[in-house]
Amino acid sequence: MKTRIATVGLIAGSAVLLLAGPAFAHVTVNPDEAEQGGYTKLTFKVPNERDDAATTKVEVNLPTDHPLASVSTTPVAGWKVQVTKAKLDKPIKTDDGQVTEAVTKVTWSGGKINPGEFLEFPISVGPLPTDTDKLVFKALQTYAGGEVVRWIQEPEEGQAEPDNPAPVLTLTKATGEGHHGGAAGASDDHSADKAGDTAGGDKAAGGDKAAGGHDEASSDTSDTTARTLGIVGIVVGVIGTGIGFAGLRRRNSAPSA
Numbered sequence: 001m002k003t004r005i006a007t008v009g010l011i012a013g014s015a016v017l018l019l020a021g022p023a024f025a026h027v028t029v030n031p032d033e034a035e036q037g038g039y040t041k042l043t044f045k046v047p048n049e050r051d052d053a054a055t056t057k058v059e060v061n062l063p064t065d066h067p068l069a070s071v072s073t074t075p076v077a078g079w080k081v082q083v084t085k086a087k088l089d090k091p092i093k094t095d096d097g098q099v100t101e102a103v104t105k106v107t108w109s110g111g112k113i114n115p116g117e118f119l120e121f122p123i124s125v126g127p128l129p130t131d132t133d134k135l136v137f138k139a140l141q142t143y144a145g146g147e148v149v150r151w152i153q154e155p156e157e158g159q160a161e162p163d164n165p166a167p168v169l170t171l172t173k174a175t176g177e178g179h180h181g182g183a184a185g186a187s188d189d190h191s192a193d194k195a196g197d198t199a200g201g202d203k204a205a206g207g208d209k210a211a212g213g214h215d216e217a218s219s220d221t222s223d224t225t226a227r228t229l230g231i232v233g234i235v236v237g238v239i240g241t242g243i244g245f246a247g248l249r250r251r252n253s254a255p256s257a
Helices: 002-024 184-253
Strands: 028-030 033-035 040-047 055-061 070-073 080-094 097-113 118-126 134-136 138-143 148-151 168-172
Touching (some): 040 055, 040 138, 070 080, 070 097
Parallel strands (some): 033 168
Antiparallel strands (some): 080 097
């Protein structure tokens, strides 16, 4: 009976997931959180929501109310990338000097995201502003045939998610662990990997040492036991030999019938 109920529950749960799946198939940004003032790599995940058309163009608009001084792209196989810049009404002051223009849009075109597929489009940005707690990246997704889906609705706290939410990057207070000029996410991952490798190596070394100590102790115990058993065996052998000789002498000295 319990098995039957569990099976029904799993089937019902799977049905709910299948029904809920399309509601979450929108353009997102990863990571969705980064530190203020740092540099980070942002990856925009674009799924194809149509069964009969491929996605042929993706546009990501960068916030103009909090412009980003540095924006760089990396090649995406099969796609051409175009970076659009604009003059800033108010120049940005950075450690490298004053910036008078910034990237306002990045467009990928010429490729295809077929039905049932998704693709990721990465950019590196920074320094992230320190006077806001979020950045909104409005995105436009164009399908073959000309249909344009606008992911431009800004989610509001406490409200239901809109039908076409824009990707949002939440900004947190800086901890001082970021690295200027590098992708904060990549630097953090590298540091974490290094720390993990170091910790793993130390732990492994400690484990090996402990294991080695255990092996040595086991070996010493085994040697002691073996020597003890050997001595006991020799003693028993000597006693047995003595008894054998004594018996033989009595036999030889006994009178003949």
